[in-house]
Amino acid sequence: MLSRVADSLYWLGRNMERAENNSRVLSTQLIHMLEATDEQALNRDWEEVIEICASIEDYYERYGRIDRDTVIQYLSISPLNMNSFMNCMIYARENAKATRDIIPEELWEVLNEFYLDQKEWEEQPSTRQHTERYLKNVTTTSMTAQGVIESSMSRDLPYTFLKVGKWLERGEKISRILNVFCEKNRKDPQSSNNTYYYWLTALQYTNGYDAYLKKNPPTMQPEKVLNFLIKEPTFPRSIRYCINHVKEAIDRIEDGKISHYSADLFDMIERIQVEIEDTEIESMDMEELMQFLDHFQDRCLTLSRMFSETYYLVEPAHVK
């Protein structure tokens, strides 16, 4: 497979995953916002959402203050925000267009359809209802696309590169989300009422609420939620699950054999796996957890760089 094609597939996986995750965070926030009474707290929530989905510095460079409609617009359809869903979906479509001879026709069509509808979305007034439908459309498009991938792609190289992008993106995003909530929790350790609310939100941001409840009491103890989202081996949105699947994908690329050129890559991914296994989440305080999560994000950056180097992927076009 051409390196350029591999790179486009990797980014196709990443961009779709990013759009879906960000849209879920925003839709959750749109609901929570209704219950918030304290304006200061609400502004802080919005800042956190921006920090998860984009970059708060970039936002403040353009806008002086938090304004709900501005933020929604910035996160969803702003061409200025590299990570707006619209941009992620446009990039994903371009990635798909560059690999149209490789991917299933339906995958291209799903992304193309979103793009064609986009024009209509932009023209409609940005009412709350409109925004919600738009967010829903992002999620549905991403899920449909994944359905096409799972049901019709051969489990060979193109599939595997797509998946590496997806798992890496997801793992990183979960750790960013958790980082934000650990910080919140650290600043505000006393109020158990708030704590409950924070960790419930974390689960909703990661689409883990229902799955969590099946295994844990609904008390939202921070260490239990964190343990679930970091280490739960069966939940497809835990950090551990994501990293294990990156490893599995690389095994598939290499047929389970380690060659001289891939030795460093294997070494790194195994080290990350061990670091996750060996971490006792439930006995760590927020400070330590944040260190762990920061360290994990650094590891992800290194891993994606090594992955690109190992397979001669060209300079990523849309890297954050």
Next chain:
Amino acid sequence: MLKQYDTGIFYDEMMNTNGTPKRHYQWFYELVEDFSENELREKHETAQLNFLRKGITFTVYSQAGGTERTMPFDFVPIIIPKPQWNKIEEGMKQRLKALNHFLEDIYHDQEIIKAGVVPRGLVENNPYYYKQVQGLDVPLRNHVFLAGVDLIRDENGEYRVLEDNLRNPSGMSYVFQNRYVMRQVYPELFFQHSIETLEHQLSELQQTVMSHVPKQSEGNRSLTAVLLTPGMYNSAYYDHVFLAQQMGIELVEGRDLVVKDDVVYMKTIRGLKRVDIIYRRIDDDFLDPEAFRPDSALGVNGLLRAYKAGNVSILNGIGNGVADDKAMYVYVPEMIRFYLDEEPIIPNVETYFLSDPERMDYVLEHLDELVVKNVGASGGYDMLIGPQSSEEERELFREKIIEKPNQYIAQPTIKLSRAPAYQDGRFYPCHVDLRVFVMNGEKTHVLPGGLSRVALKEGSLVVNSSQGGGGKDTWILSEGGEPHAK
């Protein structure tokens, strides 16, 4: 619904002047009469949407940037009875054989120049004549692996060649997509017709590609072929994607290739992989910055060296442009006589050179009756259609011609044939032409039918998709044009 249809002074593909359909359109006519207006409208919309949803688009560039557009599709097919098609097929094979001889000749012994049939200046001063490939022996001695010859019909219904496209003819994907959409949206129309299928045509194309084995690759190593595209922003990108995918060859860009020791490789995730055959959709000038335009960002350094060393085949050959420009066009009938000792089966359109002062005077006086074309331009650009032009446009061309007479040719305004088109809820006559695709390898093969292009703007003579032209399905009736018994 065709009751109000007026064929006018033109040859009509479907209708007689008295308002009845031609024999080979009888069935089609009756089937269409069965559709209600609503059905027609709905089907029309479904068909257009189909192209958009599938992203079968071309990109049009303007100052505001590129816009993706679909080529409008018109459901009234061009139906050609078998005996007529047989003649076209023979004519195309003959023409391509002569043109290929010509290219081989002018890059080697130049017999045709020595014999005084084609002027030396016309060849050697031609901007598309590449001295870089003089004397080069190409695989199968074949320069034109794929040609797209544009045919028109005059007011008597006679087919004539309007243009030979021997460089990078595009549009083959549309032939297949038009048929696909037609079958999806208008299945009823196929029940009563027995038409030549397009199945296996792409495997013909693939075999044609693979038959061009470079000299140094002869032997038993399995060959790797690629399709070289300028990339997804190119206007014909869909064509490239479709062909690469259907032939099962890798779609590459210039930056995916590298030449080392005169061998071409592509950059894969496992390192370099040797490439033997390149079906390129990049123009000569941009192929190799080292040999041609140094500012090309699309090409591959050293490609010409690899080609000359016999390590890679490049399809179509480099330097074909000298044979398909509008001035050389005039000599093609002579080429057929010279190389094959045959009379052309499909004639040219009468053409005047403007370098002849007497001719030039005649043309300048009759600009309002003639079509004037820049010999180096294509796609309907830099062209004057006399009868439809304004005084200002004619004045502009008058100046252009006087300044550079060699750059222009003139042709009588041909009364291009027309066929009904259905758009905006009604049928009206539109001018059409037909691009026939000819594949050349160890043998020559003509794709049955081709791309019928239609000038959807009423009265317009320009069928190019970049200028508002659309496409139609083309049917070759496999049973001699006789409709089935009812």
